[in-house]
Structure formats: structure tokens, C-alpha cells
Amino acid sequence: MKIYESYEDLPKLKLPYGNDVYISDSTIRDGSQMPGIVLSREQKLQIYEYLHEIGIEKLEAFVFNKRDRDAVDLMFDIGYEFPEITGWARASRADIDKILEVDGIKETGILMSVSDTHIFSKMKLSGRAEAEEKYLDALQYAVDHGLRTRAHLEDMTRADNYGFVFPLVEKIMEIDPNCIIRVCDTVGYGMPFVSIDEPYGIPKIVQHLKKEIGVKNIETHIHDDYGFGSASSIAGFWHGANWTSVTFLGIGERAGNSEMEKILLFLEDRIEGFSKYNLEPVTRFAAFMEKELGLRVPRNKAVVGKNIFAHESGIHAAGVLKNPFNYEPYPPELVGGKRLLLIGDSSGLEVIRYKVQETLNDLLDIETIVEKDDRRLLKIQNEIQKLYDNEERVSSISDEELLAYVERYFLYQPICSPGRSGRGKLKNKVKIANSEEEKLKE
Incomplete structure (x- = not known):
């Protein structure tokens, strides 16, 4: 076989x-x-x-x-x-x-x-x-x-x-x-x-x-x-x-x-x-x-288009996160490209979770873990879906907009246990607090 x-x-x-x-x-x-x-x-x-x-x-x-x-x-x-x-x-x-x-x-x-x-x-x-x-x-x-x-x-x-x-x-x-x-x-x-x-x-x-x-x-x-x-x-x-x-x-x-x-x-x-x-x-x-x-390269043009390694739909994005082979015919680095996960009207919770973790990692210089059942993720997803349901949005959510959601729901709460690397930056791998009980335990 x-x-x-x-x-x-x-x-x-x-x-x-x-x-x-x-x-x-x-x-x-x-x-x-x-x-x-x-x-x-x-x-x-x-x-x-x-x-x-x-x-x-x-x-x-x-x-x-x-x-x-x-x-x-x-x-x-x-x-x-x-x-x-x-x-x-x-x-x-x-x-x-x-x-x-x-x-x-x-x-x-x-x-x-x-x-x-x-x-x-x-x-x-x-x-x-x-x-x-x-x-x-x-x-x-x-x-x-x-x-x-x-x-x-x-x-x-x-x-x-x-x-x-x-x-x-x-x-x-x-x-x-x-x-x-x-x-x-x-x-x-x-x-x-x-x-x-x-x-x-x-x-x-x-x-x-x-x-x-x-x-x-x-x-x-x-x-x-x-x-x-x-x-x-x-x-x-x-x-x-x-x-x-x-x-x-x-x-x-x-x-x-x-x-x-x-x-x-x-x-x-x-x-x-x-x-x-x-x-x-x-x-x-x-x-x-x-x-x-002044040429316009279509975003979906094979090999060099900006969208050929971009994933928005929930099924595709989740599949790529598990194994890029699921939905990418060749690795981005082969042609000097870069994988891009986008949040849009067809995005599921998994891509939102990944993008939130990515944003937190960049902000705090710390490897974070956000659980998929985190209520804050659900709140972010609901807010985003309302934009599309009410036809107030016809494009993907930008990284800057996602940052605002992360700051509102995650950044202004105690989210990690103390610990510093030799350079003075947080480096511990932590789980993001998901409830008042979890925050008290920390």
C-alpha cells in the first residue's frame, strides 16, 4: 500500500x-x-x-x-x-x-x-x-x-x-x-x-x-x-x-x-x-x-502570487497548521515565498487561536499557549463574524486589527507566570489564563 x-x-x-x-x-x-x-x-x-x-x-x-x-x-x-x-x-x-x-x-x-x-x-x-x-x-x-x-x-x-x-x-x-x-x-x-x-x-x-x-x-x-x-x-x-x-x-x-x-x-x-x-x-x-x-501580478498567480500560500478558510487553515502538505503543493521556501494565515469570513477558531498566539509571541517575546476553548477566543470570533454577517466588512482582518482584539481581551490581564531569561525578557512557555479560577491559581 x-x-x-x-x-x-x-x-x-x-x-x-x-x-x-x-x-x-x-x-x-x-x-x-x-x-x-x-x-x-x-x-x-x-x-x-x-x-x-x-x-x-x-x-x-x-x-x-x-x-x-x-x-x-x-x-x-x-x-x-x-x-x-x-x-x-x-x-x-x-x-x-x-x-x-x-x-x-x-x-x-x-x-x-x-x-x-x-x-x-x-x-x-x-x-x-x-x-x-x-x-x-x-x-x-x-x-x-x-x-x-x-x-x-x-x-x-x-x-x-x-x-x-x-x-x-x-x-x-x-x-x-x-x-x-x-x-x-x-x-x-x-x-x-x-x-x-x-x-x-x-x-x-x-x-x-x-x-x-x-x-x-x-x-x-x-x-x-x-x-x-x-x-x-x-x-x-x-x-x-x-x-x-x-x-x-x-x-x-x-x-x-x-x-x-x-x-x-x-x-x-x-x-x-x-x-x-x-x-x-x-x-x-x-x-x-x-x-x-508597473506590472500587476495577480494575487492568485501560480508560483509568485501573494495569495498562493495564504489560507483563510477554516478547513484549509487548520489543515495547513497540522501539516502544510495537506493544502500546499510545495513548500513556500522553494520559491522564496512565505506562508500567510488570514482571518476572514470563512475562518474557523483554529486560525484565530494561531494568530492570537502569534501576536502574543511577538508582543511579549514569549511562547504562549492559548487553548481552543478559551472564552476570549470565542468572543473575538463572534465580534469578527458579526462584521461579516452585517456586511460591514469585505476584506480580511489585518494584523493591526487583530492586535487591538488581543490587547482588549488578553494583554490587560495577568497572563503568565513570572520568569526571566538572562537577557531580561520573558521566555517561559506559559498557558494563557482562561478563567478567574485559573488566574487565582497562578
Whole structure:
């Protein structure tokens, strides 16, 4: 019989191909295209620092203007090995020349728009043949000048993959066998389900690239318009991709991109034998993005939201107090979070008792014990419930408000037996007096 009573008891998952997987971050490149976001040099440097602290392998950056190049130069001045700073270019020799001007960049992405709507209506090319010639010329030029390459196959989930894209990939492999083929789900049409064929099926696309064409390096780049971003990125790993391109918090154009923090957590917490990323900074990283860029991080956002370790309902709070495993899928410290117990309209006596004890401990520097049947707790609970019953309250009780209740019902009574530590502060573990008889006995 299997018994699951702790995080350690749960079985881990295995990537079917056992492949090493890596993260390429596009927060500074794709994320900066989010409407209303303008990243300063200092902000880009701080993002670079967070990515280094987490252990991300690569980031990609624009170098089209002086502001972009200055930020990249400053990153190189810091000198971290990881994340490696890579470039991004349109399929033109002029763009690749801009990459070559930046001392230190050894790899670039090359934009190759592969859907017919992009070829004809966006790029105004005569057809697929002209598009292919343009893309292969740019790739050859980059390789001839010593750059490693990524083929950014834009809008692949709306393209004729068997008729155009897969044959194009075969020619790319002839020029650069180590080219990273980036499967771009540009408007989020991709699906993570194995039974769906192209153009939508991310598993089928990855499997064809890997098994039929023999691509060594496959990367997903998924937009989140239908909410499948992170799921499709993980599906890519599951079916043989070894890279995924993401942004922190999923920022980017429209609905944004696959969210780095979700994918990192899945890999670190759920995959067997996987331990190379440091997730502790992600909560601080999110606070930085919220403060510096004016982003609003939803309180219930997975991994970094302020509420993901907050408990208010009586059943949940009591369960967490007994064993956090009851209602928390992973420990708060894994992602730099902090458990928070709140008193609200659904809170039971147990969370009120815990919060009262916590408040008394902070006030008196003493470990206190408040019994659950203490009449003062019941009085506090009744007062709080009246606020909600009378619809005078629509938010949780703050710590400051709870302090007032504690002072009124507990602090102005003799509550502990005498005793002092060497530092002159009360340190004895005491039981809070619950009746006149108990107080007389003390």
C-alpha cells in the first residue's frame, strides 16, 4: 500500500526521452515588446542578475539601437558565464552585421516567417520560394561569419509544415547541423496534445523534427493567447525538445509568452533527478517587476502570487497548521515565498487561536499557549463574524486589527507566570489564563 503523507512520499515524473533540457529567456527581447513596457539599461541589468541567480542558460537581446547595445555591453562587463547573451535578427545580412558588431555575441536567432499569411501579406514576398531563398541566405551568411544560429520559425502553427517548413528545415540542417530549430507558436494556436497533427500539434511537430529529420536541437517558443503557453512548452520537452524560450511572468505582446517560473517549478519539483535551477529568487524577481515596471501580478498567480500560500478558510487553515502538505503543493521556501494565515469570513477558531498566539509571541517575546476553548477566543470570533454577517466588512482582518482584539481581551490581564531569561525578557512557555479560577491559581 502506498502512503502519501509528505512531499518526499510522492513519486517523481520522468521525461520520456531522458533528455537534458534548457531555458532560453526572452524577457529582455520579446518581453520588452509588451505594450507600455520600456526597459531601462539598469532594469535590463537587474533582470540579467536575476537570471544569473536562478541559473538560466541563455537570454536573447536586441542590438538594433544604441540603448540596446549599451545594455548588452554592460552585461558583458559583468562577465557571467550564464546566462549566455545571444542576439536576434531579421533574415537580412544588414541585421546580422549588427550582431557581428557586438563583441562577445556568439549566437543569434534569425527570424524566418513561415506561414503563408506572413510570407504574402506581412513580408510582401512573391511566394515560398523567395522566402526560402531569403532565409537560407541569411543563415549561410551568419554561419560563414562564425555565428551559431537559431532558426526562429515564426507562425509555424499556421503554416504548411509538411509542404514547406519541414523541407526548409532539412536545408537549414545542411547549412548548420547544430542550428537550434525554434518552433514558434506565434498566436497561440498550438496544442499540447499528442493526438493532434500539424499545424497545431506541438508534440507531432517536435517528434517529426526529431525522428524524421534528425534535428539535434529543438526549442519551443509559445505565445499564450489560448492559455496553453506553459503546457505546450512542457509538452515540447516531453516529446524531445531540449530548449524552450520563455519570459518571466510570461510578459510579451498580447497575452504574452510561456511563463518561465511555472516551467522552472515543474522541472525542479516534479521531474526525477532534476536539480539545477535556484527558484528562491523568483518571488523577489516578481516584486521587482511589479515595482519597477508597473506590472500587476495577480494575487492568485501560480508560483509568485501573494495569495498562493495564504489560507483563510477554516478547513484549509487548520489543515495547513497540522501539516502544510495537506493544502500546499510545495513548500513556500522553494520559491522564496512565505506562508500567510488570514482571518476572514470563512475562518474557523483554529486560525484565530494561531494568530492570537502569534501576536502574543511577538508582543511579549514569549511562547504562549492559548487553548481552543478559551472564552476570549470565542468572543473575538463572534465580534469578527458579526462584521461579516452585517456586511460591514469585505476584506480580511489585518494584523493591526487583530492586535487591538488581543490587547482588549488578553494583554490587560495577568497572563503568565513570572520568569526571566538572562537577557531580561520573558521566555517561559506559559498557558494563557482562561478563567478567574485559573488566574487565582497562578
